[in-house]
Structures are given as C-alpha cells and as structure tokens.
Amino acid sequence: MSKGVLVDLTKCVGCGSCMVACKMWNKLQYTRTASDKGGEASLDAENWTVVNKVETKKGNESVWRFVKNQCLHCEEPACASACFSKAIKKTKDGPVVYDANLCVGCRYCMLACPFNIPKYEWDKTFPQVRKCQMCSDRLHAGESPACVGVCPAGALTYGDRHNLLSQAREKINSDSSYIKHIYGEKEAGGTAWLYISDVPFEALGFRTNITTRPLPQYTESILSLTPAVGLGWGALLTGMYVYNRRRNEIARENKSGKDNG
Amino acid sequence: MDDRVKDDELRLEKQVTRRSFLRMMGGLGLAGITVSLAGCGASTVAGQAGGDGWLPQQYQGRGAWPAQVRGRVPITPDNPSIVRDDEKCILCGQCLEVCKNIQSVFGHYGLPLADEMVCVNCGQCALWCPTAAITERDDTQKVLQALQDPDKHVVVQTAPATRVALGEEFGLAPGTWVMGQQVAALKRLGFDAVFDTNFSADLTIMEEATELIKRIKGDINKPLPQFTSCSPGWVKFCEYFYPDLLPHMSSCKSPQQMLGALVKTYYAKMKNINPENIVSVSIMPCTAKKFEVQRPEMNSSAHYWNKQNMRDMDAVLTTRELARLIKQQGIDLNKLPEQNYDPLLGKSTGGAIIFGATGGVMEAAVRSAYYFITQQQPPANLLTLTPVRGLEGVKEAAVDVPGVGTVKVAVCHGMSNGRQVLEAVRKGNAPWHFVEFMCCPGGCISGGGQPRSAVPPSDEVRMQRINSLYQADARMQWRESHENSEVLALYQNFLEHPMSELAEELLHTSYTDRGKKAKQLTA
Numbered sequence: 001m002s003k004g005v006l007v008d009l010t011k012c013v014g015c016g017s018c019m020v021a022c023k024m025w026n027k028l029q030y031t032r033t034a035s036d037k038g039g040e041a042s043l044d045a046e047n048w049t050v051v052n053k054v055e056t057k058k059g060n061e062s063v064w065r066f067v068k069n070q071c072l073h074c075e076e077p078a079c080a081s082a083c084f085s086k087a088i089k090k091t092k093d094g095p096v097v098y099d100a101n102l103c104v105g106c107r108y109c110m111l112a113c114p115f116n117i118p119k120y121e122w123d124k125t126f127p128q129v130r131k132c133q134m135c136s137d138r139l140h141a142g143e144s145p146a147c148v149g150v151c152p153a154g155a156l157t158y159g160d161r162h163n164l165l166s167q168a169r170e171k172i173n174s175d176s177s178y179i180k181h182i183y184g185e186k187e188a189g190g191t192a193w194l195y196i197s198d199v200p201f202e203a204l205g206f207r208t209n210i211t212t213r214p215l216p217q218y219t220e221s222i223l224s225l226t227p228a229v230g231l232g233w234g235a236l237l238t239g240m241y242v243y244n245r246r247r248n249e250i251a252r253e254n255k256s257g258k259d260n261g
Numbered sequence: 262m263d264d265r266v267k268d269d270e271l272r273l274e275k276q277v278t279r280r281s282f283l284r285m286m287g288g289l290g291l292a293g294i295t296v297s298l299a300g301c302g303a304s305t306v307a308g309q310a311g312g313d314g315w316l317p318q319q320y321q322g323r324g325a326w327p328a329q330v331r332g333r334v335p336i337t338p339d340n341p342s343i344v345r346d347d348e349k350c351i352l353c354g355q356c357l358e359v360c361k362n363i364q365s366v367f368g369h370y371g372l373p374l375a376d377e378m379v380c381v382n383c384g385q386c387a388l389w390c391p392t393a394a395i396t397e398r399d400d401t402q403k404v405l406q407a408l409q410d411p412d413k414h415v416v417v418q419t420a421p422a423t424r425v426a427l428g429e430e431f432g433l434a435p436g437t438w439v440m441g442q443q444v445a446a447l448k449r450l451g452f453d454a455v456f457d458t459n460f461s462a463d464l465t466i467m468e469e470a471t472e473l474i475k476r477i478k479g480d481i482n483k484p485l486p487q488f489t490s491c492s493p494g495w496v497k498f499c500e501y502f503y504p505d506l507l508p509h510m511s512s513c514k515s516p517q518q519m520l521g522a523l524v525k526t527y528y529a530k531m532k533n534i535n536p537e538n539i540v541s542v543s544i545m546p547c548t549a550k551k552f553e554v555q556r557p558e559m560n561s562s563a564h565y566w567n568k569q570n571m572r573d574m575d576a577v578l579t580t581r582e583l584a585r586l587i588k589q590q591g592i593d594l595n596k597l598p599e600q601n602y603d604p605l606l607g608k609s610t611g612g613a614i615i616f617g618a619t620g621g622v623m624e625a626a627v628r629s630a631y632y633f634i635t636q637q638q639p640p641a642n643l644l645t646l647t648p649v650r651g652l653e654g655v656k657e658a659a660v661d662v663p664g665v666g667t668v669k670v671a672v673c674h675g676m677s678n679g680r681q682v683l684e685a686v687r688k689g690n691a692p693w694h695f696v697e698f699m700c701c702p703g704g705c706i707s708g709g710g711q712p713r714s715a716v717p718p719s720d721e722v723r724m725q726r727i728n729s730l731y732q733a734d735a736r737m738q739w740r741e742s743h744e745n746s747e748v749l750a751l752y753q754n755f756l757e758h759p760m761s762e763l764a765e766e767l768l769h770t771s772y773t774d775r776g777k778k779a780k781q782l783t784a
Contacts (some may be wrong), residue, residue: 009373010372010373011372011373013335013367013372013374013378014335014337014374014378015332015333015334015335015336016333016335016347017331017332017333017352019347020333020347020350020352021316021320021352023314023347024314024315024316024351024352025311025312025314025315025316026310026311026312026313026314027311027313027314028311028314030347030348048311055376061375061376062376063373063374063375063376064374064375064376064377064378065373065374097309097310098309098310099309099310100309100310128310130310133309133310133311133312135311135312136309136312137309137312138312142323143321143322143323144323146316146320149316149320149328149331150316150320150328150331150332150352151331151332152331152332152333152354152357152367152368153332153368153372198373
C-alpha cells in the first residue's frame with residue numbers, strides 16, 4: 001500500500017522541529033550559506049526539508065503561514081523516468097529514493113522535476129544529487145518519516161495515501177475556512193505528500209500550473225515507439241543489405257558470364 | 262638455483278602482461294557498467310542516501326504511537342528575549358514540556374496562527390534546555406559599548422533575585438548571598454551608578470497598596486480582585502489569554518520600569534545630568550524583561566522631557582549574562598569586597614527583598630496596606646505570612662484588618678496554576694481582594710535568566726534561593742516598604758504622594774488586548 005503524508009498548513013506553528021529531525025536522522029550538515037527556515041529558506045544538498053514563513057493576507061487580515069517544503073514523492077516520478085542509471089526509483093511503500101552508489105551525476109532528474117526538488121553538491125569534487133528520501137528506511141520498519149514523528153502541532157499526518165486523501169477531503173468539506181483543493185492529489189499525476197490550506201496555494205509559493213498528467217507519460221508516448229523504430233530500422237537496413245548483396249551477386253554473375261562467354 | 266628463480270620471474274611476468282591486465286580491467290569495467298545500468302545493487306535500503314543519523318528514543322516507536330515529549334517550541338528570529346541555535350537542538354522536547362504543561366502557553370491557543378508566534382517571553386524553555394540550544398538574547402556587547410563611551414552615564418539596577426543566584430555561576434552553593442559582591446563587580450565593570458531594583462519594589466508597594474485600598478474602598482472604579490503587575494511574562498500571558506480580565510490588573514509598572522522612568526527624570530534632575538546621555542541597564546533574573554523594555558508605552562521619561570526616541574530602559578542583562586560579562590573582564594566575584602548601592606535610588610526594606618520569591622509581593626503589599634489603613638504597625642504574623650510562602654501552586658491567606666474586615670489574598674506561580682485562579686475570577690467565583698501572579702515557577706528566583714544550577718530546574722534549588730531571601734528579610738532593620746527613607750524622600754521631593762498626577766505619569770501604565778493573536782481554543 002502506498003504511503004503518504006498529509007500536511008495541514010493551518011496547523012503548522014513554524015517551530016522547525018521537522019527540519020531538525022531531518023538533519024539528525026539523515027546526518028545532514030548545518031550550512032551557514034543557505035537558510036533552512038524563515039522567509040528565504042531554500043532546499044539544498046544539506047537541507048532536505050525547509051519551513052518557509054509566508055506573510056500573506058486572509059481577507060483583510062494579515063496572517064503568517066508556515067510552509068514545509070521537501071520532495072513530494074510523485075506517484076509517477078519524472079526524475080526516476082529521466083534517470084538512466086536507475087539511481088532514482090519509486091519504492092512500493094511510496095518514497096522516491098536515490099541511491100548514491102548508482103548516480104552518475106548527469107542531473108537529468110533536476111531538469112525533470114516539476115517541483116524543483118533535487119539539489120546538487122556543487123561544492124564537492126565528486127558531487128551527488130541530494131533530496132528527501134521520505135525516510136524510506138523508517139517506513140520500511142513501519143515507522144513514520146522522522147519529520148512527521150516529531151511534529152508537536154499535529155500538522156503532519158502519516159498513513160496510507162488513499163486514507164489520507166479521504167481524511168483531507170472530509171476536512172476541507174466540513175470546514176468552510178479551507179480552500180477546496182488538495183494539493184498533490186492530482187498535481188503531476190498525484191504525489192505522496194498532500195497539502196491542505198486555508199490560504200490559496202499560489203499565495204504560499206506553491207507551483208499551481210502543473211499538469212495533472214503524470215510527466216513520464218509524455219516521454220513514454222514517444223519513447224514507447226523505440227522498439228518499433230529500432231526493429232523497423234533494423235529490418236529496413238537488413239532488407240537493403242540483402243537487396244544490395246543480391247544485386248551485387250547478380251552483377252558479379254553477369255560479369256563472369258560475359259567474361260566466360 | 263639462480264636459473265630457477267629467473268624462470269619463476271619470467272613466468273610471473275608472462276602471467277600478467279600489460280595486454281592481459283588491460284583486457285581484465287576492461288572486462289571488469291564493462292561488467293560493472295552493465296550491472297549498475299541494470300540497477301543491481303540498489304535492491305537494499307543500505308545503498309540509499311540518508312538515514313544514518315539518530316533521533317531521541319521517544320521518536321523510535323511506530324508512526325502512530327504518540328510520543329509523550331515531542332518536538333520543540335516555535336521561536337521567531339526576532340524574539341527580543343530568547344534565541345535558539347538549531348545545531349545544538351536535539352529535539353528532546355523539554356522546552357515544549359515546560360511551555361505547554363507548566364506555563365500552559367503552547368497548545369493553549371487556537372490555530373491557524375494570527376500574525377505572531379504566541380510567546381510570553383518567560384524564558385523557562387531556556388532554563389529547561391539541556392544543551393543550551395535556547396539561550397537569552399545576548400546584550401552584553403551593547404552594554405560594554407555603552408560602558409566604553411565616555412559621553413554616556415551608565416546606570417545599572419539589580420533585581421532582588423539575582424543576589425541569591427549570581428554566585429552559582431562562580432561555584433557557590435545555590436542561594437548564596439552575594440549582594441555586596443555583585444555591587445562591587447558592577448562598579449568594577451565601570452557603571453557610573455549602581456541602584457537597587459528593591460528600591461522601586463518598595464515604591465511599587467506604595468503605589469500598589471494605595472491602589473488596592475482605593476479599589477476596596479470604591480474610590481476608583483476598578484474591579485476586585487486586584488492582580489499584581491510586576492511579572493512581564495504574566496502580564497503578557499493575561500493580555501493573550503485573559504484580556505477580559507485586564508481591568509483587574511494593577512496599573513503599576515514593574516519595579517524595573519519604575520526605576521527606569523525615575524533614573525531619567527528624578528535622578529537626572531537631582532544630579533543635573535542630561536537624561537539623553539543616560540544609559541539605563543538592569544540585571545534581571547528574567548528574559549521577559551527584555552521584551553518589557555521594548556513595549557512602546559515604556560517611554561514616560563520621553564513624555565516628561567518632551568524628547569522623542571528616549572526609552573525609560575535601554576538594556577536588560579540576565580543573571581547569566583552578567584556572570585559572562587564579569588568572567589570576560591577577568592573579575593573574580595568570590596574575591597571581591599562587599600560594596601553598597603549608591604544613594605538616592607539604592608535603599609530598600611525586607612518587603613522589597615522578598616519580591617524575588619513567590620508570595621513576596623503580596624506579603625509586602627499586605628504589610629504596607631495594613632499600615633496605610635490602620636496607621637499601626639502590622640502584627641508579627643503579618644511579617645511572616647507563612648500561608649503564602651513555599652512552592653505550592655496556588656496559596657491563599659486571610660488577613661484581619663481593623664476597619665476593613667477580612668482581606669483575602671491568593672498567590673500563584675507558573676501560569677498553569679495561574680489559570681486556575683483566572684478561571685475562577687472569570688466565573689465570578691473569586692473571593693479574593695488581591696492576587697499575586699508570578700509567571701515563573703517559584704517566582705523570580707527561578708526566572709528564565711537565572712543560572713542553570715539544575716536542569717530541569719529543581720524545587721530544591723528554588724527553595725535554597727527563596728530561603729536566602731526570607732532570611733535576609735528577617736535580618737533587615739526595616740521590613741515594610743513605607744519605612745524606606747529614600748522612597749519617602751522621593752515622594753517629598755518629587756512625586757508628592759502615591760498615585761499623584763506625576764506618579765501616575767511615571768509609575769503607572771496601561772495594557773494591550775492581545776486576544777486576537779492567541780485565538781481562543783474551540784472544542
């Protein structure tokens with residue numbers, strides 16, 4: 001059963017526990033160059049999750065909201081489909097995981113991701129691509145991701161994705177203050193991380209113009225022709241080879257006939 | 262023999278020729294590429310990035326298992342009282358434990374947040390943090406700069422509770438009395454005048470007891486019970502969670518702010534110093550004081566002189582910060598001779614000393630209120646009002662005052678205890694005339710800026726500090742605030758009488774309704 005996390009943005013108090021838990025569990029460094037919380041927090045090779053403070057308006061009132069950002073773990077990840085060395089894979093539990101041993105550093109995954117998640121160790125001699133793994137090892141052991149386990153405000157709920165979806169739907173339908181949209185239900189064909197909010201997602205910095213069609217499908221529609229094109233091309237060339245060979249044989253026979261005759 | 266060795270060497274050379282080595286390596290490389298392209302080796306979790314760190318034990322259960330102690334408190338980077346170093350945070354949950362269960366702040370407000378993080382600035386999280394990830398905002402450099410500026414007249418005041426705790430930073434037992442050494446250290450640091458917040462604690466009693474009597478007699482239209490207003494953490498708590506009860510709050514400023522206003526008016530006048538050149542610093546057991554000095558209304562001296570941009574207080578150092586400053590300057594507190602506070606704003610009574618302990622403000626107020634009403638010295642039992650002493654969460658006492666009848670008082674410390682009293686007042690079930698609230702458990706002696714002599718803070722350390730204060734009170738020649746000769750001189754020369762027009766302007770304040778910032782929890 002595919003797992004997921006439901007983020008209720010109205011519950012987040014911006015304590016940053018999730019960010020610290022991620023650093024602790026994954027042994028990530030605290031970098032002084034990139035902020036991991038506050039207004040200008042950004043993901044990087046050592047920040048797999050960040051919490052952004054967004055000052056926005058709700059009606060006439062100015063409000064603060066905190067937005068946790070990390071890999072959304074797409075149901076059909078574009079990064080994995082772009083990865084020819086199979087370093088990025090979707091596990092059956094839900095996480096899209098990255099195997100450092102297999103990565104060749106081509107960074108196609110970074111180009112493919114619609115949410116701009118995978119980051120690169122630009123400062124290393126032998127750099128790797130880095131991103132949230134949704135603590136796949138913990139999930140494998142039946143635990144929740146580290147960030148979810150430490151949240152003191154109940155903003156993060158871990159569970160089966162389809163259960164979370166129905167929970168989210170129930171919440172937004174029973175409370176008029178919520179926006180009637182579950183971010184991640186359909187974006188890029190659906191993601192394991194789902195968000196609900198009382199402020200429009202555009203205002204919180206979410207990319208909202210993302211197709212609902214799984215991104216690998218675009219490439220698959222063309223790449224699925226590869227066997228046919230390959231075989232066809234082979235058949236054509238073989239045919240031409242056989243034709244040419246036969247023509248040359250006939251030409252040789254004619255020539256020897258003439259010579260003998 | 263030699264021939265055989267040569268043969269062996271030749272054979273070895275033949276076995277690994279350059280060509281065969283390259284062929285072997287090429288083959289291995291091709292095999293490796295094939296294996297990795299096929300995705301073999303990624304079948305286990307072990308090859309994946311991340312997951313090689315740790316988390317505290319409470320987070321190791323199954324996802325759905327509730328951890329009893331979880332996460333940490335939210336702190337904005339611009340919090341005037343406390344800062345946090347994420348690198349030191351181990352998510353032990355102690356800050357949240359004290360904030361949620363002892364102070365009843367976190368989790369006691371509705372979400373989503375309005376446009377601020379609800380924090381009463383008490384700093385108990387800093388006191389409980391075992392790794393010192395949360396600390397007070399360090400203002401020592403600001404104070405050092407002022408001390409090094411020859412144009413500035415730098416004045417300092419020390420709170421009642423710092424003199425029984427500062428020594429702990431220098432290896433002395435909890436509760437060791439270091440009042441004289443503290444004054445000496447401050448003088449060596451270069452402060453131009455060292456005053457005692459105890460002086461304005463006595464002054465607070467003069468104003469607060471007068472206000473209480475006026476409420477009881479119906480001379481002013483304000484409800485009973487009257488709440489004390491010395492603890493800025495408590496004041497902000499009330500503004501957030503019980504804004505409807507703010508009329509109960511005494512209008513008196515805290516002793517720190519009273520002295521701050523007087524330093525830049527009364528003291529400046531008496532010493533003929535330009536108030537704009539005065540830098541007023543305080544040594545406090547409390548981190549909420551750092552918030553209090555920034556409250557926009559705390560600029561009475563600016564109004565008095567009609568000069569904008571002047572603040573009554575310029576900087577607050579916690580006990581820990583003072584200890585740091587003393588150590589940085591290479592001063593050994595233990596070896597200092599005792600010195601006295603400077604005159605004009607430096608004298609105090611036993612009533613002021615016990616301000617640092619839970620129940621102290623109330624006990625001191627009762628002593629003076631009794632005198633104001635009866636014009637007689639209070640009986641001996643009022644000088645040792647045992648029912649309001651000790652560390653019980655909510656304490657009550659009843660005092661017979663001739664001419665008024667029985668005056669009922671209550672004392673609480675730690676805001677979860679405070680809630681019990683506040684709920685009773687809200688429901689109209691409050692029999693009391695006067696209630697003392699202290700934000701921190703044990704009162705100021707265990708404030709958020711005090712030395713971390715036990716982590717988490719223990720009642721044993723609290724009691725040692727409290728006992729030291731009560732012993733000092735018992736030793737004092739004057740034990741009632743209205744006996745303080747410097748306070749009486751202040752009224753005679755400047756303020757005229759308690760709650761005079763000038764006293765109202767300089768020593769009293771009003772409060773802010775923050776109810777919208779901490780929304781009521783809905784079921």
